[in-house]
Amino acid sequence: MNKLFDRLKEGGLKLTPQRLAIADYLKGNTSHPTAAKIYEDLKPQYPSMSMATIYNTLSTMAEMELIQELRLHKEQIHYDPDMSHHLHFFCRHCHSVIDVPHKEGIPDFKEFEKKTTNRIDHVSVALIGVCKKCLQKKQ
Amino acid sequence: MNKLFDRLKEGGLKLTPQRLAIADYLKGNTSHPTAAKIYEDLKPQYPSMSMATIYNTLSTMAEMELIQELRLHKEQIHYDPDMSHHLHFFCRHCHSVIDVPHKEGIPDFKEFEKKTTNRIDHVSVALIGVCKKCLQKKQ
DNA sequence: TTTATAGATTATAATTGTTCTAAATTAGTA
DNA sequence: TACTAATTTAGAACAATTATAATCTATAAA
Ligand SMILES: [Mn+2]
Ligand SMILES: [Mn+2]
Ligand SMILES: [Zn+2]
Ligand SMILES: [Zn+2]
Numbered sequence: 001m002n003k004l005f006d007r008l009k010e011g012g013l014k015l016t017p018q019r020l021a022i023a024d025y026l027k028g029n030t031s032h033p034t035a036a037k038i039y040e041d042l043k044p045q046y047p048s049m050s051m052a053t054i055y056n057t058l059s060t061m062a063e064m065e066l067i068q069e070l071r072l073h074k075e076q077i078h079y080d081p082d083m084s085h086h087l088h089f090f091c092r093h094c095h096s097v098i099d100v101p102h103k104e105g106i107p108d109f110k111e112f113e114k115k116t117t118n119r120i121d122h123v124s125v126a127l128i129g130v131c132k133k134c135l136q137k138k139q
Numbered sequence: 140m141n142k143l144f145d146r147l148k149e150g151g152l153k154l155t156p157q158r159l160a161i162a163d164y165l166k167g168n169t170s171h172p173t174a175a176k177i178y179e180d181l182k183p184q185y186p187s188m189s190m191a192t193i194y195n196t197l198s199t200m201a202e203m204e205l206i207q208e209l210r211l212h213k214e215q216i217h218y219d220p221d222m223s224h225h226l227h228f229f230c231r232h233c234h235s236v237i238d239v240p241h242k243e244g245i246p247d248f249k250e251f252e253k254k255t256t257n258r259i260d261h262v263s264v265a266l267i268g269v270c271k272k273c274l275q276k277k278q
Numbered sequence: 279t280t281t282a283t284a285g286a287t288t289a290t291a292a293t294t295g296t297t298c299t300a301a302a303t304t305a306g307t308a
Numbered sequence: 309t310a311c312t313a314a315t316t317t318a319g320a321a322c323a324a325t326t327a328t329a330a331t332c333t334a335t336a337a338a
Contacts, residue, residue: 014305014314036295050317055296074213074324076295089257100251109266112239118228120268127248129259153285153334174325189288194325213295215324 002027004066004081011064018049022057032070032078032088032097072097072126091131100127141166143220146205157188161196171209171217171227171236211236211265230270239266 004023035054061067070078072090087100143162174193200206209217211229226239
């Protein structure tokens with residue numbers, strides 16, 4: 001029932017309770033959690049789970065392109081199981097990450113690539129600002 | 140003769156040899172150096188200069204909006220005295236940063252702001268890829 | 279010339295998210 | 309059940325940046 005988990009299986013990886021817990025946690029999750037948040041939330045059910053396991057599993061999933069790593073600031077990596085093309089808004093007060101529906105718009109840089117012969121693999125766009133909640137609190 | 144330094148002066152800061160050295164180093168510099176690179180390059184002339192001074196000075200300059208801090212990856216901050224609107228290409232092999240002339244093109248997100256009432260302060264665009272030199276080396 | 283003071287610099291310690299390591303445990307298989 | 313390679317775990321290591329506290333500097337009283 002969990003696509004993430006099924007893909008891990010297909011990849012020949014062992015099906016451990018930890019991996020299932022992390023896959024279940026991420027499934028349909030739009031909150032862009034950090035490793036620390038996942039650890040904290042899984043702790044009650046899996047008190048022995050290590051941060052290393054969280055990072056290992058997330059790294060594996062990212063390598064298999066099942067989730068994406070969002071490096072929106074230097075403090076922490078956020079993880080996103082939504083692999084569809086969309087952008088992110090990052091609140092620099094509370095560090096929350098909000099999905100931004102993406103409708104084309106990002107210009108192409110083919111000209112830059114041709115002129116310079118640098119190869120662009122990925123255009124990273126992030127909207128930085130202050131979220132609704134934090135704006136309200138400040139008043 | 141150095142605009143950066145003059146602005147520091149205007150800001151009421153003391154004009155120290157360290158600050159002048161850093162301002163001179165950055166003037167017209169398009170290499171997007173890190174704090175460590177600046178430290179290394181100034182060491183011969185200023186062997187007693189501390190990393191703390193480099194960071195303090197760069198932070199002050201960034202706060203005064205005389206330079207920008209580029210957080211293109213989690214490892215290091217790159218500094219750029221060019222405050223004009225332009226984008227950056229980042230090579231994930233050698234970590235070099237290359238200016239990309241910007242001709243409008245970045246879509247506006249007014250609609251997102253109105254709908255969600257989150258406030259966008261800044262749209263960060265980074266082109267991630269492999270630079271010319273690194274592409275050649277791999278062949 | 280001394281003393282005072284505020285700000286700047288320095289060396290070093292602390293911080294912190296992530297990665298590494300090595301030992302213990304487990305899943306999958308026979 | 310027993311084997312083995314993969315996985316998990318606790319804790320150490322790492323590295324860029326930030327914080328701290330002592331020292332230094334320039335300038336201004338006294
Ligand atoms: Mn998302
Ligand atoms: Mn630049
Ligand atoms: Zn917020
Ligand atoms: Zn390169």
